Amino acid sequence: MSIGEPLPRIDGSIKVTGAARYTADLRVPNMLHAVFVTAIIPAGRVTSVDKREALAEPGVVRVLTHDDMPRSKVAIAGPPFAHSFLPLQDDEVRHEGQPVALVLAETLEAAEAGAKKVSIRYEARTPKTPVAPLWPELDRIALTPKNTGYFFLEPEFAKGDANEELRLAKTRVEGVYSQPSRHHNPMEPSAVLAQWEGDALTVYASTQHVYAVQRGLAALFGISSDRVRVISKHTGGAFGVKGLIWPQEALAALAAKTVGRPVRVVLSRANMYSFLGYQPRIVQKMALGADDRGVLAAVTHDVVNLTSMTDDFIEFATEASKSLYATRSMYLRQRAERAHVPMPTAMRAPVEGPGLWALESAMDELAVDLGVDPLDLRLANYAESDPATGAPWSSKKLREAYEEGARLFGWRDRPRAPRREGDWIIGHGMASCLMGTFRFPSRAQLTLRRDGTAVIATGTQDIGTGTLTIFPQIAADVLGLPSGNIALELGDTNLPEAGPAYGSSSTMGVGAAVLAAAQDVRSKLARLANLAPKEAVMTGGRIGLAGAAYGLPIADVMDHAGETEVIGTGAFDPAQHGAGYSMRTFGAVFVEVGVDPELGLLRLRRVVGSYSAGRIINPRTARAQLLGGIIWGWGMAAMEQSAFDVSLGRFLAKNLAGVAIPVNADIPPDITVHFVAETDDKASPIGGKGVGELGATGVAAAVANAVFHATGKRIRDLPITPDKLVV
Numbered sequence: 001m002s003i004g005e006p007l008p009r010i011d012g013s014i015k016v017t018g019a020a021r022y023t024a025d026l027r028v029p030n031m032l033h034a035v036f037v038t039a040i041i042p043a044g045r046v047t048s049v050d051k052r053e054a055l056a057e058p059g060v061v062r063v064l065t066h067d068d069m070p071r072s073k074v075a076i077a078g079p080p081f082a083h084s085f086l087p088l089q090d091d092e093v094r095h096e097g098q099p100v101a102l103v104l105a106e107t108l109e110a111a112e113a114g115a116k117k118v119s120i121r122y123e124a125r126t127p128k129t130p131v132a133p134l135w136p137e138l139d140r141i142a143l144t145p146k147n148t149g150y151f152f153l154e155p156e157f158a159k160g161d162a163n164e165e166l167r168l169a170k171t172r173v174e175g176v177y178s179q180p181s182r183h184h185n186p187m188e189p190s191a192v193l194a195q196w197e198g199d200a201l202t203v204y205a206s207t208q209h210v211y212a213v214q215r216g217l218a219a220l221f222g223i224s225s226d227r228v229r230v231i232s233k234h235t236g237g238a239f240g241v242k243g244l245i246w247p248q249e250a251l252a253a254l255a256a257k258t259v260g261r262p263v264r265v266v267l268s269r270a271n272m273y274s275f276l277g278y279q280p281r282i283v284q285k286m287a288l289g290a291d292d293r294g295v296l297a298a299v300t301h302d303v304v305n306l307t308s309m310t311d312d313f314i315e316f317a318t319e320a321s322k323s324l325y326a327t328r329s330m331y332l333r334q335r336a337e338r339a340h341v342p343m344p345t346a347m348r349a350p351v352e353g354p355g356l357w358a359l360e361s362a363m364d365e366l367a368v369d370l371g372v373d374p375l376d377l378r379l380a381n382y383a384e385s386d387p388a389t390g391a392p393w394s395s396k397k398l399r400e401a402y403e404e405g406a407r408l409f410g411w412r413d414r415p416r417a418p419r420r421e422g423d424w425i426i427g428h429g430m431a432s433c434l435m436g437t438f439r440f441p442s443r444a445q446l447t448l449r450r451d452g453t454a455v456i457a458t459g460t461q462d463i464g465t466g467t468l469t470i471f472p473q474i475a476a477d478v479l480g481l482p483s484g485n486i487a488l489e490l491g492d493t494n495l496p497e498a499g500p501a502y503g504s505s506s507t508m509g510v511g512a513a514v515l516a517a518a519q520d521v522r523s524k525l526a527r528l529a530n531l532a533p534k535e536a537v538m539t540g541g542r543i544g545l546a547g548a549a550y551g552l553p554i555a556d557v558m559d560h561a562g563e564t565e566v567i568g569t570g571a572f573d574p575a576q577h578g579a580g581y582s583m584r585t586f587g588a589v590f591v592e593v594g595v596d597p598e599l600g601l602l603r604l605r606r607v608v609g610s611y612s613a614g615r616i617i618n619p620r621t622a623r624a625q626l627l628g629g630i631i632w633g634w635g636m637a638a639m640e641q642s643a644f645d646v647s648l649g650r651f652l653a654k655n656l657a658g659v660a661i662p663v664n665a666d667i668p669p670d671i672t673v674h675f676v677a678e679t680d681d682k683a684s685p686i687g688g689k690g691v692g693e694l695g696a697t698g699v700a701a702a703v704a705n706a707v708f709h710a711t712g713k714r715i716r717d718l719p720i721t722p723d724k725l726v727v
């Protein structure tokens, strides 16, 4: 099967049968298991550590703390590190859950038993805790971010005089929209196995970017990158929390160096809530000014997100307002609230995801105020070019996405008044979807053998999105072979360097490199066959001229040339593609919800998501990504929140038991994922863009808009739990 065919996931069976080996499955001789002891206070210092009882535990080999952990060779500042301090380098406690000791033992059980017996004394300071998510308070304490590398855009953006335009506007809506912190809950917790041989380090890690881990650890030890090999064959979900280097990766490598033995750390679910990233709480003040037909004249968007004491993580929710609608003025501002909390990080559908919660809720409020259909309001403000820069779009079929989505949903024919069905009130809502387009340089190598099999080698990683399935499809298309003949080797820094598995970027970056490598193989084979490379096509295991009735079998060409294989290379460099164009993916999501006002229940009944995301390589895996995104969006809308206890200065939940996330029973079968026909030849030669995160955007607002339609209640604080709906 090749591009455009709905090939099922080729890694499906090894994953569900347990044959796929994750980092936590790996063992090497002489390996020690490591377990973290984490701080029980949110702020202060460690005054003493008594290791005696822990060391007396059978099997415990060593207890490392800030006293005896070797120091990093560099001051960590910014990415690829997730934050700029490394635990166990000094006695300071910067948040509850920070690692303060690492227990190394012959077995996991011994390490866990030892960890319970490490006795730590603290000197507690009064922590800075998050204030209530209310606007005037947050506005007063919010800080303008310092450039620590954890944000990538200007914290302030202005076009025209938005405040004046807002003042003059015939119609204004204004609201404050909040969403709580939410944790990533990948099925596989983060894990790392570090092994030294002399001054060479091999690290097996559950990561979204093997090269980030390689570079960061090389810097940490003051060695060159080629002394560090990072391997990640399977990563069991990530959602952003495995994109940077977190403490366990650095500390496992430091510990392995210290004790001269390989060290493996598999984080507990509690650890995931203790010192890994999460999407921070975000509060957004949004105002729209429009004429009496709803044409926007001003958008102001003021965002404050929670961050740690050490670094400014900024959730650029204002990107939504910057990119989605034409408006002659805008004022956008990003600030942070600092507290003794773990460092936040990007989480699936960051940036525009949170931004659309505010913007698309406010747009609905504007539509209601004006008595305009919400879809017509979007169309009236359609941005033909980038609203912030004026640059043309690389491609945009949002108008088609609106129209086709509306048709599939029956939006235009929906009942205008909410409908009653027994105890349920049925409401409808819609929102636009939007996601940034991130592209990273990538390389790939492709080896075609005389028997018509091939192997692609590229140092990307598979986090469960369909990567392993679609890259062989891309090569199969060029080589005229069944994609089952094409294997893919990935997840290793010894392979040609490829981009990270985040930012919905893999298809464009790695996919384009694979495409180029396959084309290179075809050209080389054509030359061996004395065919003009530009005119050669491959099909059915043969190479020939386009339009010719038959071609030469691959084996014959290679035999004749005395070769057993042909190796091609390919690269994608974003700087070479689409300069001067703005790139985004777009969509529209239409939902039907049911509300039981007496019990406060909210149910999702049906969804149509209609997307403009470039060429779709594999409709099945792409649909799965968008479907997963919609479900993710439902979680954001109705369920997910990581409650923070201000008296304890910590996230309350330390495991999944207290965390509501969507399960099958929450999700109706009636979800339609639709892609408009589109090819974006500017974003990448592959014609596609990103699909991993787009589906998660817009959903929360569409749901809240449907809730308003059903009940007349405008919910501006996520998640929409029963207490907010009960009569």
Ligand code: MOS
Pocket (backbone or CB within 6 Å): 208, 238, 239, 240, 241, 243, 346, 347, 348, 349, 350, 501, 502, 503, 504, 693
């Ligand atoms: Mo995603 S937050 O780009 O892993």
